[in-house]
Amino acid sequence: LKFSWLTVLLRRCIAMKVQPQRHGAPAHLAAAAAVATAHFGIWKFGALGYRLLEVSTSALLPACMCWVMDPAALAPLFVLLWLLPAALRAKSLSKVLSYPLLCFVVDDVSLLGLHPTPRAARLTYAICILRTFVLYSVIPLGGEWSPLPEVIKAWIVNWKAVDLLNASLASEGLPWYMGVVWVSCVAGVLVLSLLWVVVTVAMLGAGRCGSERNETLLKQVDSIGEQVQAASTLEPTECYAKLKEIQSQNPSFELASLFNTVGPAWASVLHVGMDICNVGTLILHGSWTLAIPLAVSVCCSIVYFQKATFGRHRLLSEVKLSLQRGLCTEHYLEAVRSDKGVLRIPETVLKVYGLPFADKLAVRGHGRGNIALVAKLVYTDWVPTGLRPALRGQEPAVLGHGHRLHRRQRRAGGEVRLHRV
DSSP: OTTHHHHHHHHHHHHSOOOOOOOOOHHHHHHHHHHHHHHHGGGGHHHHHHHHHHHIIIIIHHHHHTTTBOHHHHHHHHIIIIIHHHHHHHTOHHHHHHSGGGGTSOOSOOTTSOOSSOOOOHHHHHHHHHHHHHHHHTTGGGSTTOOSOHHHHHHHBOHHHHHHHHHHHTTSSSOHHHHHHHHHHHHHHHHHHHHHHHHHHHHHHTTOSSOOOOHHHHHHHHHHHHHHHHHHTSOHHHHHHHHHHHHHHOTTOOOOOIIIIIHHHHHHHHHHHHHHHHHHHHHHTTOHHHHHHHHHHHHHHHHHHHHHHTSTHHHHHHHHHHHHHTSOOHHHHHHHHHHHTTTHHHHHHHHHHTGGGSOHHHHHHHHHHHHHHHHHHHHHHTTTTOSSOOOTTOOHHHHHTHHHHHHHHHHHTSOOOOOOO
8 A cells, every 4th residue: 555646656657648748830930040140140049058957957956956855745746846837837737747847848939939829937936936936945944054843854855865865975885976066966966957947037027938929030931931831832852842942942941851850769769778777776666656657658659659659650651751841830839839839858867866776887977968969858858949839720630731731632633621639
């Protein structure tokens, strides 16, 4: 009965109806990326840097604080300041649980003003700043100078991690540099989080929090997006030729290639396979507190992937089709997001929390891996248009599979009934 509540939670998560999010259409994403590159140049990486700071503050900071405070003691704070605001903004708790990325970033905003339908985010950013200072306040509670009674400290402090840190710093059975690595990680995350707070306060004071529209650039996005949409309704070879014409007129427009299409697809499948092996390893070592959350995240990612591509066997065909026509299909993008949006952030948090309990080789490898995952996640999904843009007046399913619609129209003699699966 010790883990009965965990068993019930796992069953509910697996049985939960996981639906792919309605992200932006591929035509709009490609057009927005082209306009952002042409207009902002290298300055668009400022948005990348801000999003990287945002992820570090929202995900890595609470993971590092779990080295000081017991995760069970921080769980109510996570529900109150992370899960609940995200559910209210998304107007659905199931969406947030099936797409955990929404807990750690502010969606429906664009720092470059390229989101067609942005939403006000001042209150959400204010909550993010508040929870940052709340996490800062828990640091003194775990030290010897803590004003809390010993009984409460014994319950809320993560003594296992604290004892490992003290033993490493005192060179008692553990390499001294491991303690230095842990302290350096915490210090780095604290500095980055403070920098994010300063930048965000300045943005809010200036009245710019990503909910503004750049009408001039959006007109360019709509113009290119309409051309890309029209091309996506053609056969793959004709679509590719038309997109090459668009690229000749807009040199910053990027076609789907082996590097930006095959790489992410292969990495997402490989990543899920590696995490399945990690779950087995954690179970064999008796690390149930890490194995169960990681297993739930992997299951949600697989379910999301299944619903996005209608089966693992379809990913290869979606990749092939994306390369043939030069534009990623909607199902391909959703399949990649099943890894980036569902699995990578929870896995990163669990890996960072588990660093003090890993050997020295795992510490170095996991540290580099987490930084690379977060940087790639921010760059590929959030720089151009925010998290969930949508081409106005268009159905993403049509834009993602226009050539199939064209074939069905020819076979059916004209009228076609579309189904959103």
